[in-house]
Amino acid sequence: MAEMxxxxxxxxxxxxxxxxxxxGAVTRSPSPAGDGIVLVRLTAAVGRRMDEYLRGLTDELAWRLDGVAPEQLPAVRDACWRIAMNLPGLVSSRQ
Known part of the structure; x- marks a missing residue:
């Protein structure tokens, strides 16, 4: 979150x-060091929502990659990455 x-x-x-x-997504508290820093933490509710989202994403990926051999996964990943990186250029060229 800090990076964002x-x-x-x-x-x-x-x-x-x-x-x-x-x-209710975060809590703030002063740093125990008393240095004026405020600590920001995600709440347990947000953690549970993130877990649910990741479980759903994992299930979706497992379904979509069903039948792909483990040794093929790096090539699939690289192909998907190349498509994703080139997609904005493809879309803008067709508009």
């Missing part, structure tokens, strides 16, 4: 954290 808000200015990051806290 690192490029925001202080006011924007405070507003973002205020909203996330209001939604």
């Amino acid at each position: 808000i690192a490029d925001l200015d202080r006011d924007d990051s405070v507003r973002l954290l205020d909203e996330a806290e209001r939604m």
Whole structure:
């Protein structure tokens, strides 16, 4: 999360954290070191939602890759990566 808000200015990051806290997604607490740092943690509810999402994603990938031999997975991954990297150019060239 810190990486995601690192490029925001202080006011924007405070507003973002205020909203996330209001939604029950994060908790904030002062650093035990007393150094003025505020620790931000995802709540257990968000952790459970993330786990559910990852389980669904894992199930979806398992279904889509059914029948692909383990030794073929690197080639499939590389092909998907190349398609994903080239997709924006393909889409913009057809508009």
